[in-house]
Amino acid sequence: MRNMADNTRAEPTAPHTKARHPHRERAIAHAVESWVGVFRRKLSAGELSWLPVVLVLAAVWITFQALNENFLSPRNLSNLSVDIVGTGLIAVGIVFVLLLGELDLSVGSISGLAAAVFAVLNVNNGVPEWLALIIAVFAGTVTGAVQGFSFAKTRVPAFVVTLAGLLTWNGLMLYILGTSGTVNLDENGLVAKLTSHYFTNDAAAYGLATVGAGMVFLVSYQNRRRRRAVGMPHRSLGGIAVRAGGVAVIAFAAAYLLNRFQGLPLALLIFLVVVAGLDIALRHTHYGRQVYALGGGVEAARRASLSVTRVQTAVLAVSGTMAAVGGLFLASRITSVSTGSGSGVLLLNAIAAAVIGGTSLFGGRGTTWSAVLGILVIQSIASGMAITDTPVAVQFIITGGVLFAAVVIDSLSRHSQEAHGRA
Template structure:
């Protein structure tokens, strides 16, 4: 017992030392956003004891999915140091395509869903190829796309205005279905923690074999154990309401899959390389045109998927779909979560953390009957702080020769 306690203490000290070194070098990681999230939760819980209730947290976990999916696509674009302003319109177009095909023309839901997602992919591909070939900044092309895809959405809907979806249909169940068996949530929590440990240990062995710096096994165990505590705690709270939401499960699987795509494939390395320097990537004979096109295609695809989840949440599609603060929230989520505006730094998990902050603020405002104006002010302040931290972190990287 004493030996085990000493080993755990050494692991914690090692992790603390590594964290201090990373912070001194400007490698803040997700620490700032985690602290902000903790402050938000503590503040609203003190104002209303029901804020952290299983019911509210379950609703929060579903509410983050639609915009969160769009924010994940934004992360891809930000990694290039660019910005996609068309994602809101693409999400509305995809939802409209699905609704018109399924409701007005009787196309099976699964087929209408596939066509709707492909419509988003096509829109993103057109924009990405245009950006790559013309070398016009992405925000200019996608601003034109914002207007074009929004106009196309209105044309698709026509005079129908608002279309109500089948509340018992496939798309509606995306956000209304829950795994009521407690064992499902606990089993998936165990799988997630185990997978993180195995992947991290594989990285440790691989890096050690080629003489590169690597985490110790103790540090990996502490990290995996912390994740296990969080995962099992979340499973416990969700099971106290209706169980694990299908929407949350799909969201986390998509985020994890795309994270592996970015960090462990040649395509992902090329995306980060382009974010560091497009000209250097061209000189290294990387497929700049292909990568930029693929990134915007991914953004369009995720926007379409997010639009379908948003339509599922309210079981309807209207001419206002994809409008309002959706675009701002999606971009803000990616930036607040830690994705750099300067390109080359960030992960898909940034969108999850950022979306948690934004939706936690919105949920707290709703449960405490706070005016929406205050929500915008607070969210804007958090976004401003995230941009400042990003800029300071980049300067620190330059000082340490890492930019």
């Protein structure tokens, strides 16, 4: 009987195992509930414009991988990472202009003009490549600044000014190329290596992935310190760590796949560095805050004593510079410049990439990373169509549908922000 009594007394101790750390469980539940609440609030307020793009990109990759198992192969992904660079750089410049609520229609012509200037100076006139490269990029900066100053002073809509620029710079490119119409670049030259050089050492890709994740953490942490010092809402350290960890996972996965083919492409490295640098300039500098403020309203910016002319001129100059750099990468990809450089669907793809990636057509919302997401979607569709032998007409239809959906989401997001008093 005593043993039976002892056994019955021992049984009630079992439920205590479920509540060993009640405070920790409540803290975890509270953190999860807080993160879910913040996510739902941002989603309803239209602040997660990147989320639909990521879902579309995932759907595109899954669909084409199901149609052809080589779509997500290291070789195809490596080629994709180089193919996005030229148009992607041009799209980054478009993001700056869209932040003002304007549009630059001249970027295609400027890219062709810069490539023609480089080719004629270097190949036809023997100017050293590095000097011809600087002159070509400077030509893009000057053409953009001229358009920006004209737009700011005349107050004619930017798309009208740049439409005139589209015709002017295209005519100048044809004049520079002359009767030959085509100039072949040195396949072993500096510009050709922009898209043909790869870092074959595995450590290069993994090192870049580590640096990228570290930079995300440091920039976010410094931003948290500044906002906390002035009493503004700021991210928690856990949120920053999760964000940096997510970037690290994506970066290391990309590095692993690239290393399985030819290594890290130089073109991709330059692209990511430029995008990251301009993102910091936009979101963490006085100039960037002025650009966003101007996108919120020109008259309000003038009353706040912002130099509207200077900012608008600088934005169009950035767009021209990025168009010139992108044009040189496009020329590097085919190692030639012709009368067709900068034409075709290049302009449409650059604008579509910026919009699809989440940059608002109404101004004041978007980042340089929007261009990366957008051009990934567009080029993934093009790559998938090519690898599955689908007609180009279908590619245009699908891309147009994605663009239309992005514009609709942008409009709905703006209405949601207005409803929440944030537009």
